[in-house]
Amino acid sequence: MAEQHQIFEVFSDENASGVAYKNKALKRSLINFLDQGGNTTITELSRELNISVPKTTSLVNELIEDGLVKDYGKVDSTGGRRASMYGLVSDACFFVGVDVKRYYINLGLLDFKKQLVTMTEKVPYKLENTQESLNQLLEIIKGFIADLPVDETKVLSIGINLSGRISNTTGYSYSYFHFQEEPLSIIIQREIGIQTFLENDSKAMAYGEFCCGEVHNEKNVLFVNMDYGIGLGILIDGKVYYGKSGFSGEFGHIPFFDNQIICYCGKKGCLETEASGASLIRNFKEKIAQGSTSNALRKNKQIDDITLLDIIHAANHEDMLSIELLADIGEKIGRGLAMLINIFNPELLILGGTLSETGDYLRLPIRSALNKYSLSLVNSDTQLKLSKLGEKAGVMGSCLIARNKILSI
Structure with a gap:
């Protein structure tokens, strides 16, 4: 198997010029084609890269020597000699x-x-x-x-x-x-x-969800990361949208509320102050201080040690306090998302992050708020789904x- 430096050579343009530079670029194009389309023949690669069959064969043989590509055997053909199928090597x-x-x-x-x-x-x-x-x-x-x-x-x-x-x-x-x-x-x-x-x-x-999760043919998708804070991933026309400086998607820091709660970002009234995992924990502690009870405080768990996972676990075991608090923040998250739906008119809205593990306890109040606050013509075109990948995303x-x-x- 090829050594690491040999593989790196294919993906590096250092000390490359002229023919060597062009060959590396062609090799990367070849790899990207196999990456997108799977195993294929020399003839198809030649046609795709718009270079001769002998040149394509030479590049493929070099990639085989590098340990990045292998011959996966012959494929049936309608006539003539059967062609070999070439593809990427999993453990390269x-x-x-x-x-x-x-x-x-x-x-x-x-x-x-x-x-x-x-x-x-x-x-x-x-x-x-x-x-x-x-x-x-x-x-x-x-x-x-x-x-x-x-x-x-x-x-x-x-x-x-x-x-x-x-x-x-x-x-x-x-x-x-x-x-x-x-x-x-x-x-x-x-x-x-x-x-x-x-x-x-x-x-x-x-990006994980766009590539390997709930996204199939949709080109305009919003992914909401509901954790201690609230983040957003945006897919526009099939491409992740970063913005000029790469800081797009700070959904949680929209000044949504007229309150005096200081957000993690240092400002007041952000969506996160009342519609996030951090606000859920704060509300939980306030309710316990007022006399409410919850099985999240099981096994002598101290109130100061409560985490988001504790409240999620309690909700998924029918703890009424946790379920009620989730419904409240779900409605507020839904109001924020209704605004995004009106702006982006996405095909698909995916709910992800730790809080999405509560399933319908959060999804249903969000759906209800979307129906209430977004334009019906826009809302009716948007699918709402929970993350398929969960923790893997x-x-x-x-x-x-x-x-x-x-x-x-």
């Missing part, structure tokens, strides 16, 4: 995805043919803007890579999702771990030794983004 290389939540981390390994090889869910972790929290994140990633069932040298890149403002082009994080002048991606890459890319968590989850998204970055270098 791999990509790691790291989805960082507020209190845990999900990690996964993707192969070259975009299949999830392994995934580790809900590794305990507390996301804080401290050096200690960053160090713990690095140790968790190192531990995951050390335990992988594949050779570490075959891991070409890592994708890491963080909440808040992330520049996926420069690798800077403006919400977490911005302690040094260098991009966070470079700091992590130097520590781990594998090329690293950053992405906003909601965009990564949306962020991991799949970060793996695929890490893969795409390498393939497009």
Whole structure:
């Protein structure tokens, strides 16, 4: 099997010029075609790339030597000699995805043919803007890579999702771990030794869902990440919309309410202040202080230690307080989403993130609010679905983004 540096050579234009540069570009085009269309013949590749059959054969043979492509055998033909089918090699290389939540981390390994090889869910972790929290994140990633069932040298890149403002082009994080002048991606890459890319968590989850979840032929889709905050991924005409600086989708920070609650962003009245996981926990604590009871406080759980997962677990076990609070924030989220539907007129609206695990307890009040507050002609054209991937959405998204970055270098 080809060594890592040989594979990297295909995706790098360093020290390449003239014919060598053109050949690398053609190889990447060939790989992208196989990536999109699956196994195919030399003749079809030649036609698609608009180059001669001998040239295509030469490029394919070089990619076979690199370990990226293989001959999958003959295909039946209507006449003449049977042609060989060529396709990507699953275990040629791999990509790691790291989805960082507020209190845990999900990690996964993707192969070259975009299949999830392994995934580790809900590794305990507390996301804080401290050096200690960053160090713990690095140790968790190192531990995951050390335990992988594949050779570490075959891991070409890592994708890491963080909440808040992330520049996926420069690798800077403006919400977490911005302690040094260098991009966070470079700091992590130097520590781990594998090329690293950053992405906003909601965009990564949306991308995972767009590629591998509920999206089929739809071209205009909104994905709502309902967690401690509220994020948004936007698909317009089949492409993820980033905005000029890459910070699109800050849905949770629309000044929706006339209240004095200070949001995490520092402003008052944001949608997140009354329609998010953080507001759900705050309301839960207030109700308990007023004398309400809940089975979320099981096993001597202290009120100050309550997390979103505790309330979700309680709701899914018919805890009335949790269900009532979910209905309240669902109605408010629905009002916000009604505004987005009126603006974007999407084909599909996907509810994802941790809160979506409550199913109809959140979906039904959101649906009711959409019917009430959005224009009926627009609303009737929009499907409302729960995330198909669930916890896998962020991991799949970060793996695929890490893969795409390498393939497009």
